Structures are given as structure tokens and as C-alpha cells.
Amino acid sequence: MKISFKAICDDAFVTAGSNNLNIIGIFEHINSKSYPATHPRMSIVLSLVDCKPGQEISYYPIIEGPSGIILDGSKNPSLAKGVSNDKINLIFNVIGLNLPEPGRYLVKLFIEDLEKPETLEFEARLIN
Numbered sequence: 362m363k364i365s366f367k368a369i370c371d372d373a374f375v376t377a378g379s380n381n382l383n384i385i386g387i388f389e390h391i392n393s394k395s396y397p398a399t400h401p402r403m404s405i406v407l408s409l410v411d412c413k414p415g416q417e418i419s420y421y422p423i424i425e426g427p428s429g430i431i432l433d434g435s436k437n438p439s440l441a442k443g444v445s446n447d448k449i450n451l452i453f454n455v456i457g458l459n460l461p462e463p464g465r466y467l468v469k470l471f472i473e474d475l476e477k478p479e480t481l482e483f484e485a486r487l488i489n
Contacts, residue, residue: 362416362474365448366408369468369481373404373452382408382450392488397461405453405468407479416443419473420451426485427464435471463487
């Protein structure tokens with residue numbers, strides 16, 4: 362099993378039947394006029410290949426801000442199941458993410474059977 366794609370975006374979903382991954386609004390920055398701020402919705406997306414058909418994968422994110430952890434998904438991991446091909450798409454939706462301050466945020470996605478977490482980053486910026 363290996364990673365073929367990963368992104369942070371506004372929304373993502375898998376089309377029933379075809380298992381096509383649909384991604385809307387990939388981003389690397391979140392802008393706000395003041396902090397703390399709340400980002401209404403984001404999706405953390407990752408596509409695995411070379412999986413066994415029907416394989417189930419448990420996964421969860423941890424999001425770290427400049428001053429520490431702001432979201433810990435380990436208490437409620439998600440489960441994804443492969444279909445007839447060798448691909449599994451993982452989508453973790455985050456609703457109402459509280460950003461305490463501007464700066465770099467690190468998303469660590471822990472995936473069953475992988476030795477270390479996959480990481481993605483975004484920056485929260487203060488704008489006028």
C-alpha cells in the first residue's frame with residue numbers, strides 16, 4: 362500500500378459506483394481578518410493504491426497549530442473500505458475548525474498499517 366495523492370480542500374466526495382474521487386477547492390492558506398477564527402469546513406483527502414480488494418483501513422487526523430494540538434481525531438477514527446480495484450480513498454471532513462492564531466498548521470494523518478503519519482500543511486494568515 363502506498364500514497365498516490367493527498368490534499369487539503371474545501372470539500373471532497375467519492376462518486377458511488379465508479380469510486381471516482383471528486384475534490385473541490387484545494388488550498389494552502391486560510392485568511393481571516395481576526396483571530397481566533399473558525400474555518401467553516403475542510404476535507405483532508407488521501408488516496409492509497411496497491412491495496413487489497415475489500416481491505417478496510419482505519420485512519421484519523423491530528424492537527425497541530427503554532428501553539429499545540431487543536432484537533433485530535435484519535436478518539437473517533439474513521440474507517441474506509443476498498444472496492445473491486447486496488448485503490449482506497451480516505452476523506453476526513455472537519456467542520457468548524459477553530460484556529461486560535463495565525464501561523465503554520467500541520468495535519469498528521471495516521472493510517473493503519475503505515476509506519477509513520479502522512480503530513481500536510483496549511484497557513485492561517487491575518488489579512489486587512
